[in-house]
Every structure is written in C-alpha cells, then in structure tokens.
Amino acid sequence: MKIQQVLKTFLAWALIAVLAPAQAQAGNADQTPEQYIAKWKDVAVRKMKEHGIPASITLAQGLLESRSGNSILATQGNNHFGIKCTPDWTGGKVFHDDDKKNDCFRKYRSADQSFEDHSKFLMRSRYARLFELKPTDYKGWAHGLKQCGYATDPRYPHKLIDIIERYKLDNLDRGVDVSYASKGAAPAKTAHKPSKHAGGRSDDNVVTIGNARPVELFDGRIKFVRARKGETVKDIADEIQQMPGLVANWNDIAKDGHLEEGQVVYIQPKRNKSKQQESCIAQQGETLWGISQRYGVKLKRLAKYNDMGIADPIVAGQKVWLRKPRR
Template sequence: MKKIITILSLIILIVSCGSSKKVTTRKSKQKTVRVVKNTNQTKGDTPKEEAVIVEETIKETPEVYANKTEEYIAIYSDIAQDEMRNYGIPASITLAQGILESASGQGRLSVEANNHFGIKCHEWTGAKIYHDDDASQECFRKYKNSKYSFRDHSLFLTERKRYAKLFLLEKDDYKGWAKELRAAGYATDRKYPDKLISLIERYQLYRFDADVLGKQTTSNDKHTVVKGDTLYSLSKKYNISIDQLKSLNGLENNDLFIGQVLYVKPIPKDF
C-alpha cells in the first residue's frame, strides 16, 4: 500500500511541475522578466517550480529633426503630395509656401487657426481669427485641422482665373510656378519667387514632385552620419564648405547625431 501511495505522489508531483510553467510574450522592443511565486502551496508540500512570465513593452523613440523646417516637411509632405495628385499644384510649391507663410508651422495663424497659407476670410462663413497683417486685426480663416488649410490653398488657386496660367506650366517647373504666383498677384514681395525657390532647393522639395510624377530626381548626394563624423571631416570628404553644409541642411550649429542624413551636394546657383 505504501508503494502505491509513493508512486501516486510521484506522478502528481511530475504533472504539477510540468504544468506550472507559463511563458507569455507581447510584441515589443524591450523585455522584462517577472517571477511569480506559487501562492497555492500548502505547508508540507514539495516546493513547486515558480512561473516565469516574460513581458515585453513598447518603448517609442521620438524622431529627431535638424530644425523646425525639417520637421514641418516630414509632417506635411504627404498632404502636399495628395493635393498635387488631386489638383495639379506641385508639392514643392505647396510646401515652400506653407513653410514661408506659417514660419514652419510656428506662426500664430498656423498654431491657433491651422491656417498655413495666410488665407483671409473673403466670403468665408466658417470660424475666424483676427490678426494684424497689411492692416490691423484683419479676418483670417480658421480650420479644425491643418489638412483643410492645404485643401483650401488648392481650391484658392484652382478656382480663381488669375491663376489659370499656373496650370499651363509643367508640374515639376517649380521656378516657373514661383515666378507666376507673384506675377498673378499672390504676393507683393518682389523677392517672393526667390524665397520659394531657395526653400525648394535648400530642402530638395522637388523630390516630392518627382515622386508623384514617377520621375527620378537629379542625383543629390547624401551622407548618413556615423561615429566620428564632423562637419569638418565631411567638408573635406565631399569638397564642400562647412557653411554650405550647414545651409544646405538647415543646421543651426555644428552638432551631428549618428544616423542623421545630410545632403552633401552644393545648391545649384542658376536661379
């Protein structure tokens, strides 16, 4: 009888040990091991194996941008490309105007009214915001979301006859578009076309036009920063001045970070 009891006890012990293990995982980038003690064990019982639960948590790494303009481009380039597909306005022009008019998304109208293009009320029946511009406390359109500002910009250009000549230009002729915008009366600043072209060249915004049109952009050398890189070493490697590198990439200081992508081809000076 004692032998039978002993055999049964061994069987129970083996089964309980085999079933007490539990391993669970959740998709993530960081693992944490947690040991759970067996609380059902009674006095005199043989100690059972503790459960090991492997937990994984997601730890997000924020994107790092060289400046606010780079961040603006990353956020709104997809919207600008969608508007180009729907209305034929070069994404490069839309982005450059947005950057210029909204101070890279930091201006009051863009922050408080999601108005990235300084479009005034005119016949607008929606929400409004008042802001000093050409005159004191002028009326500007206020949007619930920035994407509606981009759509209104597209409609503003396509629905007014004075901008009709724009749509006779090639969709990747950003220089022609910049000049014709001013000629059609979009802006009174004589340097407005040059400012747009400068932004487009500086940040290679024409690559978004090429993407929509299914074209390849003109070769623009890029360099991904690795450990040990400095602006000085890169200037020597690519035969470009430090000031040109900083200007080309919108850098405000000499700091670089590993993985940062830099443009290392000088800006063309034919405009």
C-alpha cells in the same frame, strides 16, 4: 514647528508654480523646417495628384507663410498659407495684424483642411495660367504666383525657390521622396483613406499602375501619365488594362503610333469643354490637337467651337475657343 512646516510647503508649491511654465515652454521648442516637411510632405503630394499643384510649391509656401508651422496663424487658426477672409468665406476667423491692423484670416478645424483650401484657392480663374506650366516647373510657379497677385513681396518668388532648392523639394514633384536626419517628426494624420477598386483606381483620384508610374491630374479632374522613351500606346494601355484603341481615342491619336518622351497621355476621356477658361492664344507651331491635349478638351469639340476642321492649321496669336463661344 508647525508654522515652519507650513511655510516650507507653501514655498515648495510656489517654486513649482514659477518653474513649471518655463519648463513647459523649454520643452515645447519650435518645429524645424525638416520636421514640417516630414509631417506634411505626403499631404502635399496627395494634393498635387488631386489638383495639379506642385508639391514643392505647396510645401515651400507652407514653410514660408507659417514659419514651419510655428506662426500665430498656424498655431491658433491652423492657417498655414496666410489666406485671408473673403466675402464668400463662411468658416472660422482669426484676427492678426498684417497689411492692416486686425486683418481677418481664415481659421480651419485642422491643418489638413488648410492644405485643401490652399489648393482650391489656387484653382481660381486668376491663377488659371499657372496650370499651363509643367508640374516640375517650380520656378515658373513661384514667379507666376507673384505675377498673379498671391503676394506683394517682390522677393516672394526667390524665397520660394530658395526653400525648394535648399530642401530639394522638387524631388517630390518627380515622385522622389525626401528625408532628413531629424528627430521627432511624425507623418501627418489624416482621416482620408482610399479604398481600392478594380482597375487600380481609388477614391482619392490616384491610379496605381505598373513600375510606380506617377499619375497626374489636369485641372483637378482628368488623369494622365507622361510617356517614357520608346513607349507606344499599347504599352500604356497594357499597364492600365485598357484596349489600345480606347486609349488612342481618348488622346485623338493612332493606336499603333509611337509616343514622344514626356508626351501627355490621358488615361480617361478628355472633357467637352475647359473648366478654367473660355479661350487661349495659340503658340508658335501649335496645332489644334496640341491645344486639345494642353487643355484636356476633346479635339472634335474644339474644332466645332472654332468652326474649323481637326487638321486645319492655326497661327501663332490666334484665339482658340475652349468652350462654346457666346455669340
């Protein structure tokens, strides 16, 4: 009798041992694209404001490269963008078969760190021309990433565009939220909490101004807004609680002038030189002031670098120095 009882107990525990892993696996279903977006969209938008990379592009790349966060690289190395080790990489490593057997990929302490490294990776000089595109030009960014060598797959741009349009991620680039009827998606937890200061500024490089106007960053460091239809310099100056003359000076324009819809208006001083590149090629009809606005470099500095007056004409194809040339 005792032997039968022992056998029953043994068989019961053996059955539990066999079924438990299967039940755990069944309960650990893959994360859906909708859940991935809900979890990481706020982080992508924050990175857009900090570095100027469209949130739609960041999320589309994350969805594609990490299979919605379910890939081996994402689950074992918190690597959501398939970024490989480089000679200067000193962080963790995870090895996975890719172009080569046991290719070395970057390993992160958290997925949030992967998003930050992705932004910094795209701010390298080889991707500099992408930042000349409008933040809402996700198609230009998608094709530009392929042209700059981010991926070898000839269909890569089309895959990104398809993801963006399928889930309407381009709304995020325009400051419009996206949401889906998806259960189990929780916002990503991050350790970053901005502390507010006078003037609406915060430590995370986001300025809060009236009417929920989105504030963008050029080159990851210069804050600007886009003018609305019929606005003046004074309108924007009033919103950010600055003197119109100061805002006009930052943008090298008249303080009583009207602005064109969509015109870039810097809400802090432009820089003395370009951070990303030494020079650019002037486009048809472009002025030195237009280049000053396009690259966030002070107009007087550009004139000095190029030995010309601030109102001197330039021609299409002309090389314009964005920092002091090396003689």
